[in-house]
Amino acid sequence: MRLVILGGGESGVGTAILGKKKGYEVFVSDFGKIKGNYKEVLIINGIAWEEEKHTEDLILNADVVMKSPGIPDKSPIVKKLIEKGIPIVSEIEFAAPFTDSTIIGITGSNGKTTTTMLTHHLLKSAGLNVGLGGNIGKSFAWQIADNKYDSYVLELSSFQLDGIVNFKPHIAIITNISPDHLDRYDYKYENYIDAKFRITMNQTEDDYLIYDSDDEAINEWFKTHTTKAKLIPFSLTKIFSEGAYIKNNKMEIKINQEEFTMDTEHIALEGKHNMKNAMAATSVAKLMQIRKATIRESLSNFQGVEHRLEKVLKIQNVQYINDSKATNVNATFFALDSMNTPTVWIVGGVDKGNDYNELMSLVREKVKAIICLGVDNKKIIDAFGNVVDMMIEVTNMNDAVKMAQRLSEKGDTVLLSPACASFDLFENYEDRGIQFKQAVKSL
Missing domain, CATH: 3.90.190.20 (Mur ligase, C-terminal domain)
Incomplete structure (x- = not known):
């Protein structure tokens, strides 16, 4: 099986290493320059690569292509691959079948990095063997090739979700949706919304979708679409029998007949939007059976994300x-x-x-x-x-x-x-x- 990778960055090189380990014939092609440290890794692992060009003869004979999220579908080489009917997937789609770890996938226009980092912090502080990847940190594919994490918290962009076929997280979060990257979606907001909701398209009755119930675009989508996943909403204004909400300056979470409450003043993150990020992350911690005392401690000592407030x-x-x-x-x-x-x-x-x-x-x-x-x-x-x-x-x-x-x-x-x-x-x-x-x- 020939695996061609477009883009020699973190996700490309990670996929190359995993592909090689699983017996694929691997070729990496980058239209720009490949950074020195990534080149070294490719050479040490005996993986063929090229930079500053896409040689069609070496690409159009692929059985499967992993395209880095930054490369648009409009690029000439991608168009040719589509014409030839060669499957193009994203890193997470390629990598997921090679692990049976629990996957928590987080997407949204804003708040996804903070929610991802906070979720990882909650699970790690509880002693879980948990990896962090997707749009941040080390490539998901690379981690699967190298390490043996029992669960992964992945930040997923709409571009990464565009390239999935069978990928499904056990727990999915959509933090919110607002117009962004419309240049990649034919300037149609609904295309971008649909891309975000791909995170739940393969979920079953045994999986969970945590979402912002105050979000207009999310609520509109639910009027005409459904998901099989169990729904766990969070809100600053509504109250749920199953879900997360704020009442009398307390964050309250009710999931699977269990309750968790915490005074909002003890939560390290400030601002209304961060209350939502905290509700989403805490909902995951509850689903993963983390002890209440551990959740409280982790929410009060979380340091936040660089470059975000x-x-x-x-x-x-x-x-x-x-x-x-x-x-x-x-x-x-x-x-x-x-x-x-x-x-x-x-x-x-x-x-x-x-x-x-x-x-x-x-x-x-x-x-x-x-x-x-x-x-x-x-x-x-x-x-x-x-x-x-x-x-x-x-x-x-x-x-x-x-x-x-x-x-x-x-x-x-x-x-x-x-x-x-x-x-x-x-x-x-x-x-x-x-x-x-x-x-x-x-x-």
């Missing part, structure tokens, strides 16, 4: 917060919503078709000044030019942070929450967040 420093009584991971409007909505002091907001980057109107009431209420950090800031200026007193454009992070310091007073917050992708001025959102933190530390 990360408190950097307080300088002259101004709090600097790094929310570089907010690459869409919905994520920035959560960030602004959780501000309770006057805010200097650093925003901008590559716009993915953003509608800034959703932020209007929050900006009026909370934002005193806006610093635009992008190559093209026209949409932001058009949206908020008349709403805030101060609006400034900069083209690098140092200027942004120095400007923010000038515009802020004691008791204010400086918030980097770009609502955009970072590729105009930075390598990725991590690079943007690291530069922000460095600039703040050198004030």
Whole structure:
């Protein structure tokens, strides 16, 4: 069996190692450059590879192709594979049959990284032998080839779910759905929603789907679709006989005739959206039979995720917060919503078709000044030019942070929450967040 892998990054190399171990003839092809450390791994394992090209003769003879999630279906080589009827799968689809571990899959437009990390933290703190993978950390396929985890917590993007056929998590979570990546879904929101719900398409009556019952897109989907999985909703406003909710400042969870309660003030994560992430993760912990005392302790000591509402420093009584991971409007909505002091907001980057109107009431209420950090800031200026007193454009992070310091007073917050992708001025959102933190530390 010939396995061809498009993309020589983390998921590609991980799949190559697993494929080799399972007796496939493996070939890795990357249209860009393959990083040195990955090249080394391929060479040591005797895996054939090429970079900066796709040689059709070596690709179109595949029995199966694993395509890295970043490669769009519109790319010429993918079109040719589709024409020839060669099956194209994602890493999780390829890898899952080689493990009988319990899989917890987490998707959503926002909150999925925090929920994934928190779920992993809850299970690991309870002493479970649990791996973390998917969209973060080490490749799922690589972990299956190397380690023997009894369960995996996987963060899954819609691109990864596009490439599944039989993959099914025992427990699935959909944190929420809001318009994102529409450029990859023919600008049709319903296509993107359907991609997210692929996480439950193969689930049976023995599996679970945990979801945000306050989410409009999720509720709309349920009007015309069904899943066999047992449903466990969570909500900030409703109360369930089976599910998770907030009542009298307590998080309450009822699953399989068992109850768990905890005062919300003892939960380390702050903000309404994080209460939802905590409800989702705790629902998994309850399904995995984790002891209540362990869950309480883990929820109170969780450190959060880098670049997601990360408190950097307080300088002259101004709090600097790094929310570089907010690459869409919905994520920035959560960030602004959780501000309770006057805010200097650093925003901008590559716009993915953003509608800034959703932020209007929050900006009026909370934002005193806006610093635009992008190559093209026209949409932001058009949206908020008349709403805030101060609006400034900069083209690098140092200027942004120095400007923010000038515009802020004691008791204010400086918030980097770009609502955009970072590729105009930075390598990725991590690079943007690291530069922000460095600039703040050198004030």
